[in-house]
Amino acid sequence: MTIRKTGVKIIFVLTIFLSYLSVQAQQFNDYFTEQTLRLDYIFGGNKAQQHAYLADLVQLNRWDGRKGNLSTTPIQGNGQIKVYDAATDKLIYVLPFSSLFQEWLTQEESNQTTKSFENSYLIPYPKAKAKVQVSFFDAQRKETILLTHLIDPQDILIRKATTNDIPxxxxxxxxxxxxxxxxxxxxxxxxxxxxxxxxxxxxxxxxxxxxxxxxxxxxxxxxxxxxxxxxxxxxxxxxxxxxxxxxxxxxxxxxxxxxxxxxxxxxxxxxxxxxxxxxxxxxxxxxxxxxxxxxxxxxxxxxxxxxxxxxxxxxxxxxxxxxxxxxYFYAVDVFENKAIEKIEPWEKNNTSLVDFQSKWADMVAKSTPIPTPDSMLGTVKIGAFEGLKGNGLYIPSHDCRMKANTPKDFCPVCSRALxxxxxxxxxx
The missing domain is CATH 3.40.390.10 (Collagenase (Catalytic Domain))
Incomplete structure (x- = not known):
């Protein structure tokens, strides 16, 4: 009797699981073909004002990206590409990104001059007309839409991929x-x-x-x-x-x-x-x-x-x-490695302690103080160690691939994020 009940449960769970897979596959096929649309942009501006311009659209012969989890992202990034079905305004694809342009905006030079940078991103090729938004997030994680443009998959000016002989x-x-x-x-x-x-x-x-x-x-x-x-x-x-x-x-x-x-x-x-x-x-x-x-x-x-x-x-x-x-941090670095007051950074492996519960608090032993003093290095596997005196950012460990070249592996926090x-x- 128990065996029969268990079998029914297994069949029920399997049916639900297969239905889930079917919905995921159907969602991709509803909105996209098995091809890629490459979006070439120019990001330009300065510290005070930024712009995004569409430079080119290229149709590639195959799609090699994800087919599930299309309208979600586990990380924010410094910017995002969002694709909407034009007819229903339904969000159908999200791609988080960072860019050299946004890194350049942290430099003193960006206060004095204007520059532009190339950027290319891959999305699945839409079956019907789609709306694409390009947005940036500032240091306070406020989102600003820089560009909105429409894509007609039948547009004759979308360039087809060239044939090259690179082996x-x-x-x-x-x-x-x-x-x-x-x-x-x-x-x-x-x-x-x-x-x-x-x-x-x-x-x-x-x-x-x-x-x-x-x-x-x-x-x-x-x-x-x-x-x-x-x-x-x-x-x-x-x-x-x-x-x-x-x-x-x-x-x-x-x-x-x-x-x-x-x-x-x-x-x-x-x-x-x-x-x-x-x-x-x-x-x-x-x-x-x-x-x-x-x-x-x-x-x-x-x-x-x-x-x-x-x-x-x-x-x-x-x-x-x-x-x-x-x-790792330096007093003078390429980027601004400094916490923003009352803001939790989006990266999974650093924290300002503003919202530590959203990071790796669940992985820290209850007996470990937060922030964690350097005197406990080597005695606790995971804590919240100060990255650099006075910069307000904390890291999980000093034994991690993202910290130095000598550790053999990623720390548990980075491993979980990966x-x-x-x-x-x-x-x-």
Whole structure:
């Protein structure tokens, strides 16, 4: 009798679960095709006033992003792309992001001049007319809509993806139905140096899966190595008056910070990938100089020949994939690493203690004082340690991939945030 009842319960739960999956699949198919719409924007302005302009629309042949959790996001980001069905005004897709432009707005230069930056974002291709909103969040987490524009999927001026002959190789296969697709892109590697790039691409995969949360979900990732050739070896170093012709035109000295390696040419980057399966991007640059950068839903970029390559590439991916914040701070930094009074930052791994319950309070032992004194370093696994004297931000641990290169893994707080993002993307 008990067995029969249990069987009925199992069948009932299974029916509900299958119905849930059906609704999720139906929702995607109701509003989107199995293609991608790339949105190319120009963000411009200064500290006082910001603008977003639509530069181009590109239709890619396939959709490699999520098919569930379409109208939600587990993180706010510094901005968001929101897609609405034009006929019903129903929200049908959300993409959080950060951008170099918003980082530049924290610089003194933004008080004195006006600049613009390229930005490219991927959304599923709409079946019917859609409304797209581009919004920024300020330091107080107030949202401002910078741009609203309509998309007609039948518009003849939406450019079709070009056919390029850039080869790529699958270096890690997924077994899940809706995997997270990552493209590892060669930067500063000539055609004759691609074997060396492939070696570092494989090291990237190996390093990623040395971290427990990624190892646990190893089958959820599909990773390709893109053999994008550069005319010159190495990358540009403006402070030494070295400018090289490379695949995605990256350079050190971003915002005059010596180690900050980025590319502002996102349209060029995405054009290289138009016929390649991807949603997330890791760029490997051919230099032994220490440095890199990671920007949420844009790219992670790091150098390959430096001895710290393997921990750094995973650290930068933590930024670009899950919006994790740095847990190290300097008195003078590229960004404003300072708490805003009465505001809780949106990143999952730092806190101003304004709303600590929304962060990792549930992971801290009841006997651990908050804030946690540095004298307890090594004796408690998770607390709320001061990031930098006087900056008002607190971090979970000093033993974490987002803190330093020496720890072997992410702390439990960052691991939980990463797992939440993995499950979000895979629709679980």
């Amino acid at each position: 790529y190789e699958t270096i890690h296969k997924a077994t899940t139905a809706n995997p997270i697709k990552i493209a590892i892109v060669a930067e500063g590697y000539k055609d004759t140096e691609m074997n060396e790039f492939m070696e570092y691409a494989r090291k990237t995969v190996h390093s990623l899966f040395q971290h427990k949360v990624f190892k646990k979900h190893e089958n959820a990732f599909e990773i390709v190595a893109v053999k994008s050739p550069s005319k010159d070896s190495n990358v540009s170093v403006p402070s030494k008056n070295i400018w090289r012709s490379t695949a995605v035109q990256s350079n050190f000295d971003t915002f005059y910070a010596e180690r900050y390696l980025t590319t502002s040419h996102t349209k060029l980057l995405h054009t290289l990938l138009e016929n390649i399966p991807y949603q997330h991007i890791i760029i490997l640059s051919n230099t032994d100089v220490y440095g890199g950068g990671g920007i949420l839903n844009s790219y992670a970029l790091t150098t390959t020949k430096n001895e710290q390559f393997e921990p750094v590439v995973v650290h930068e991916f933590g930024h670009s994939f899950a919006g994790l914040a740095d847990e 797992e939440e993002m993995i499950l979000f993307y895979t629709g679980k």
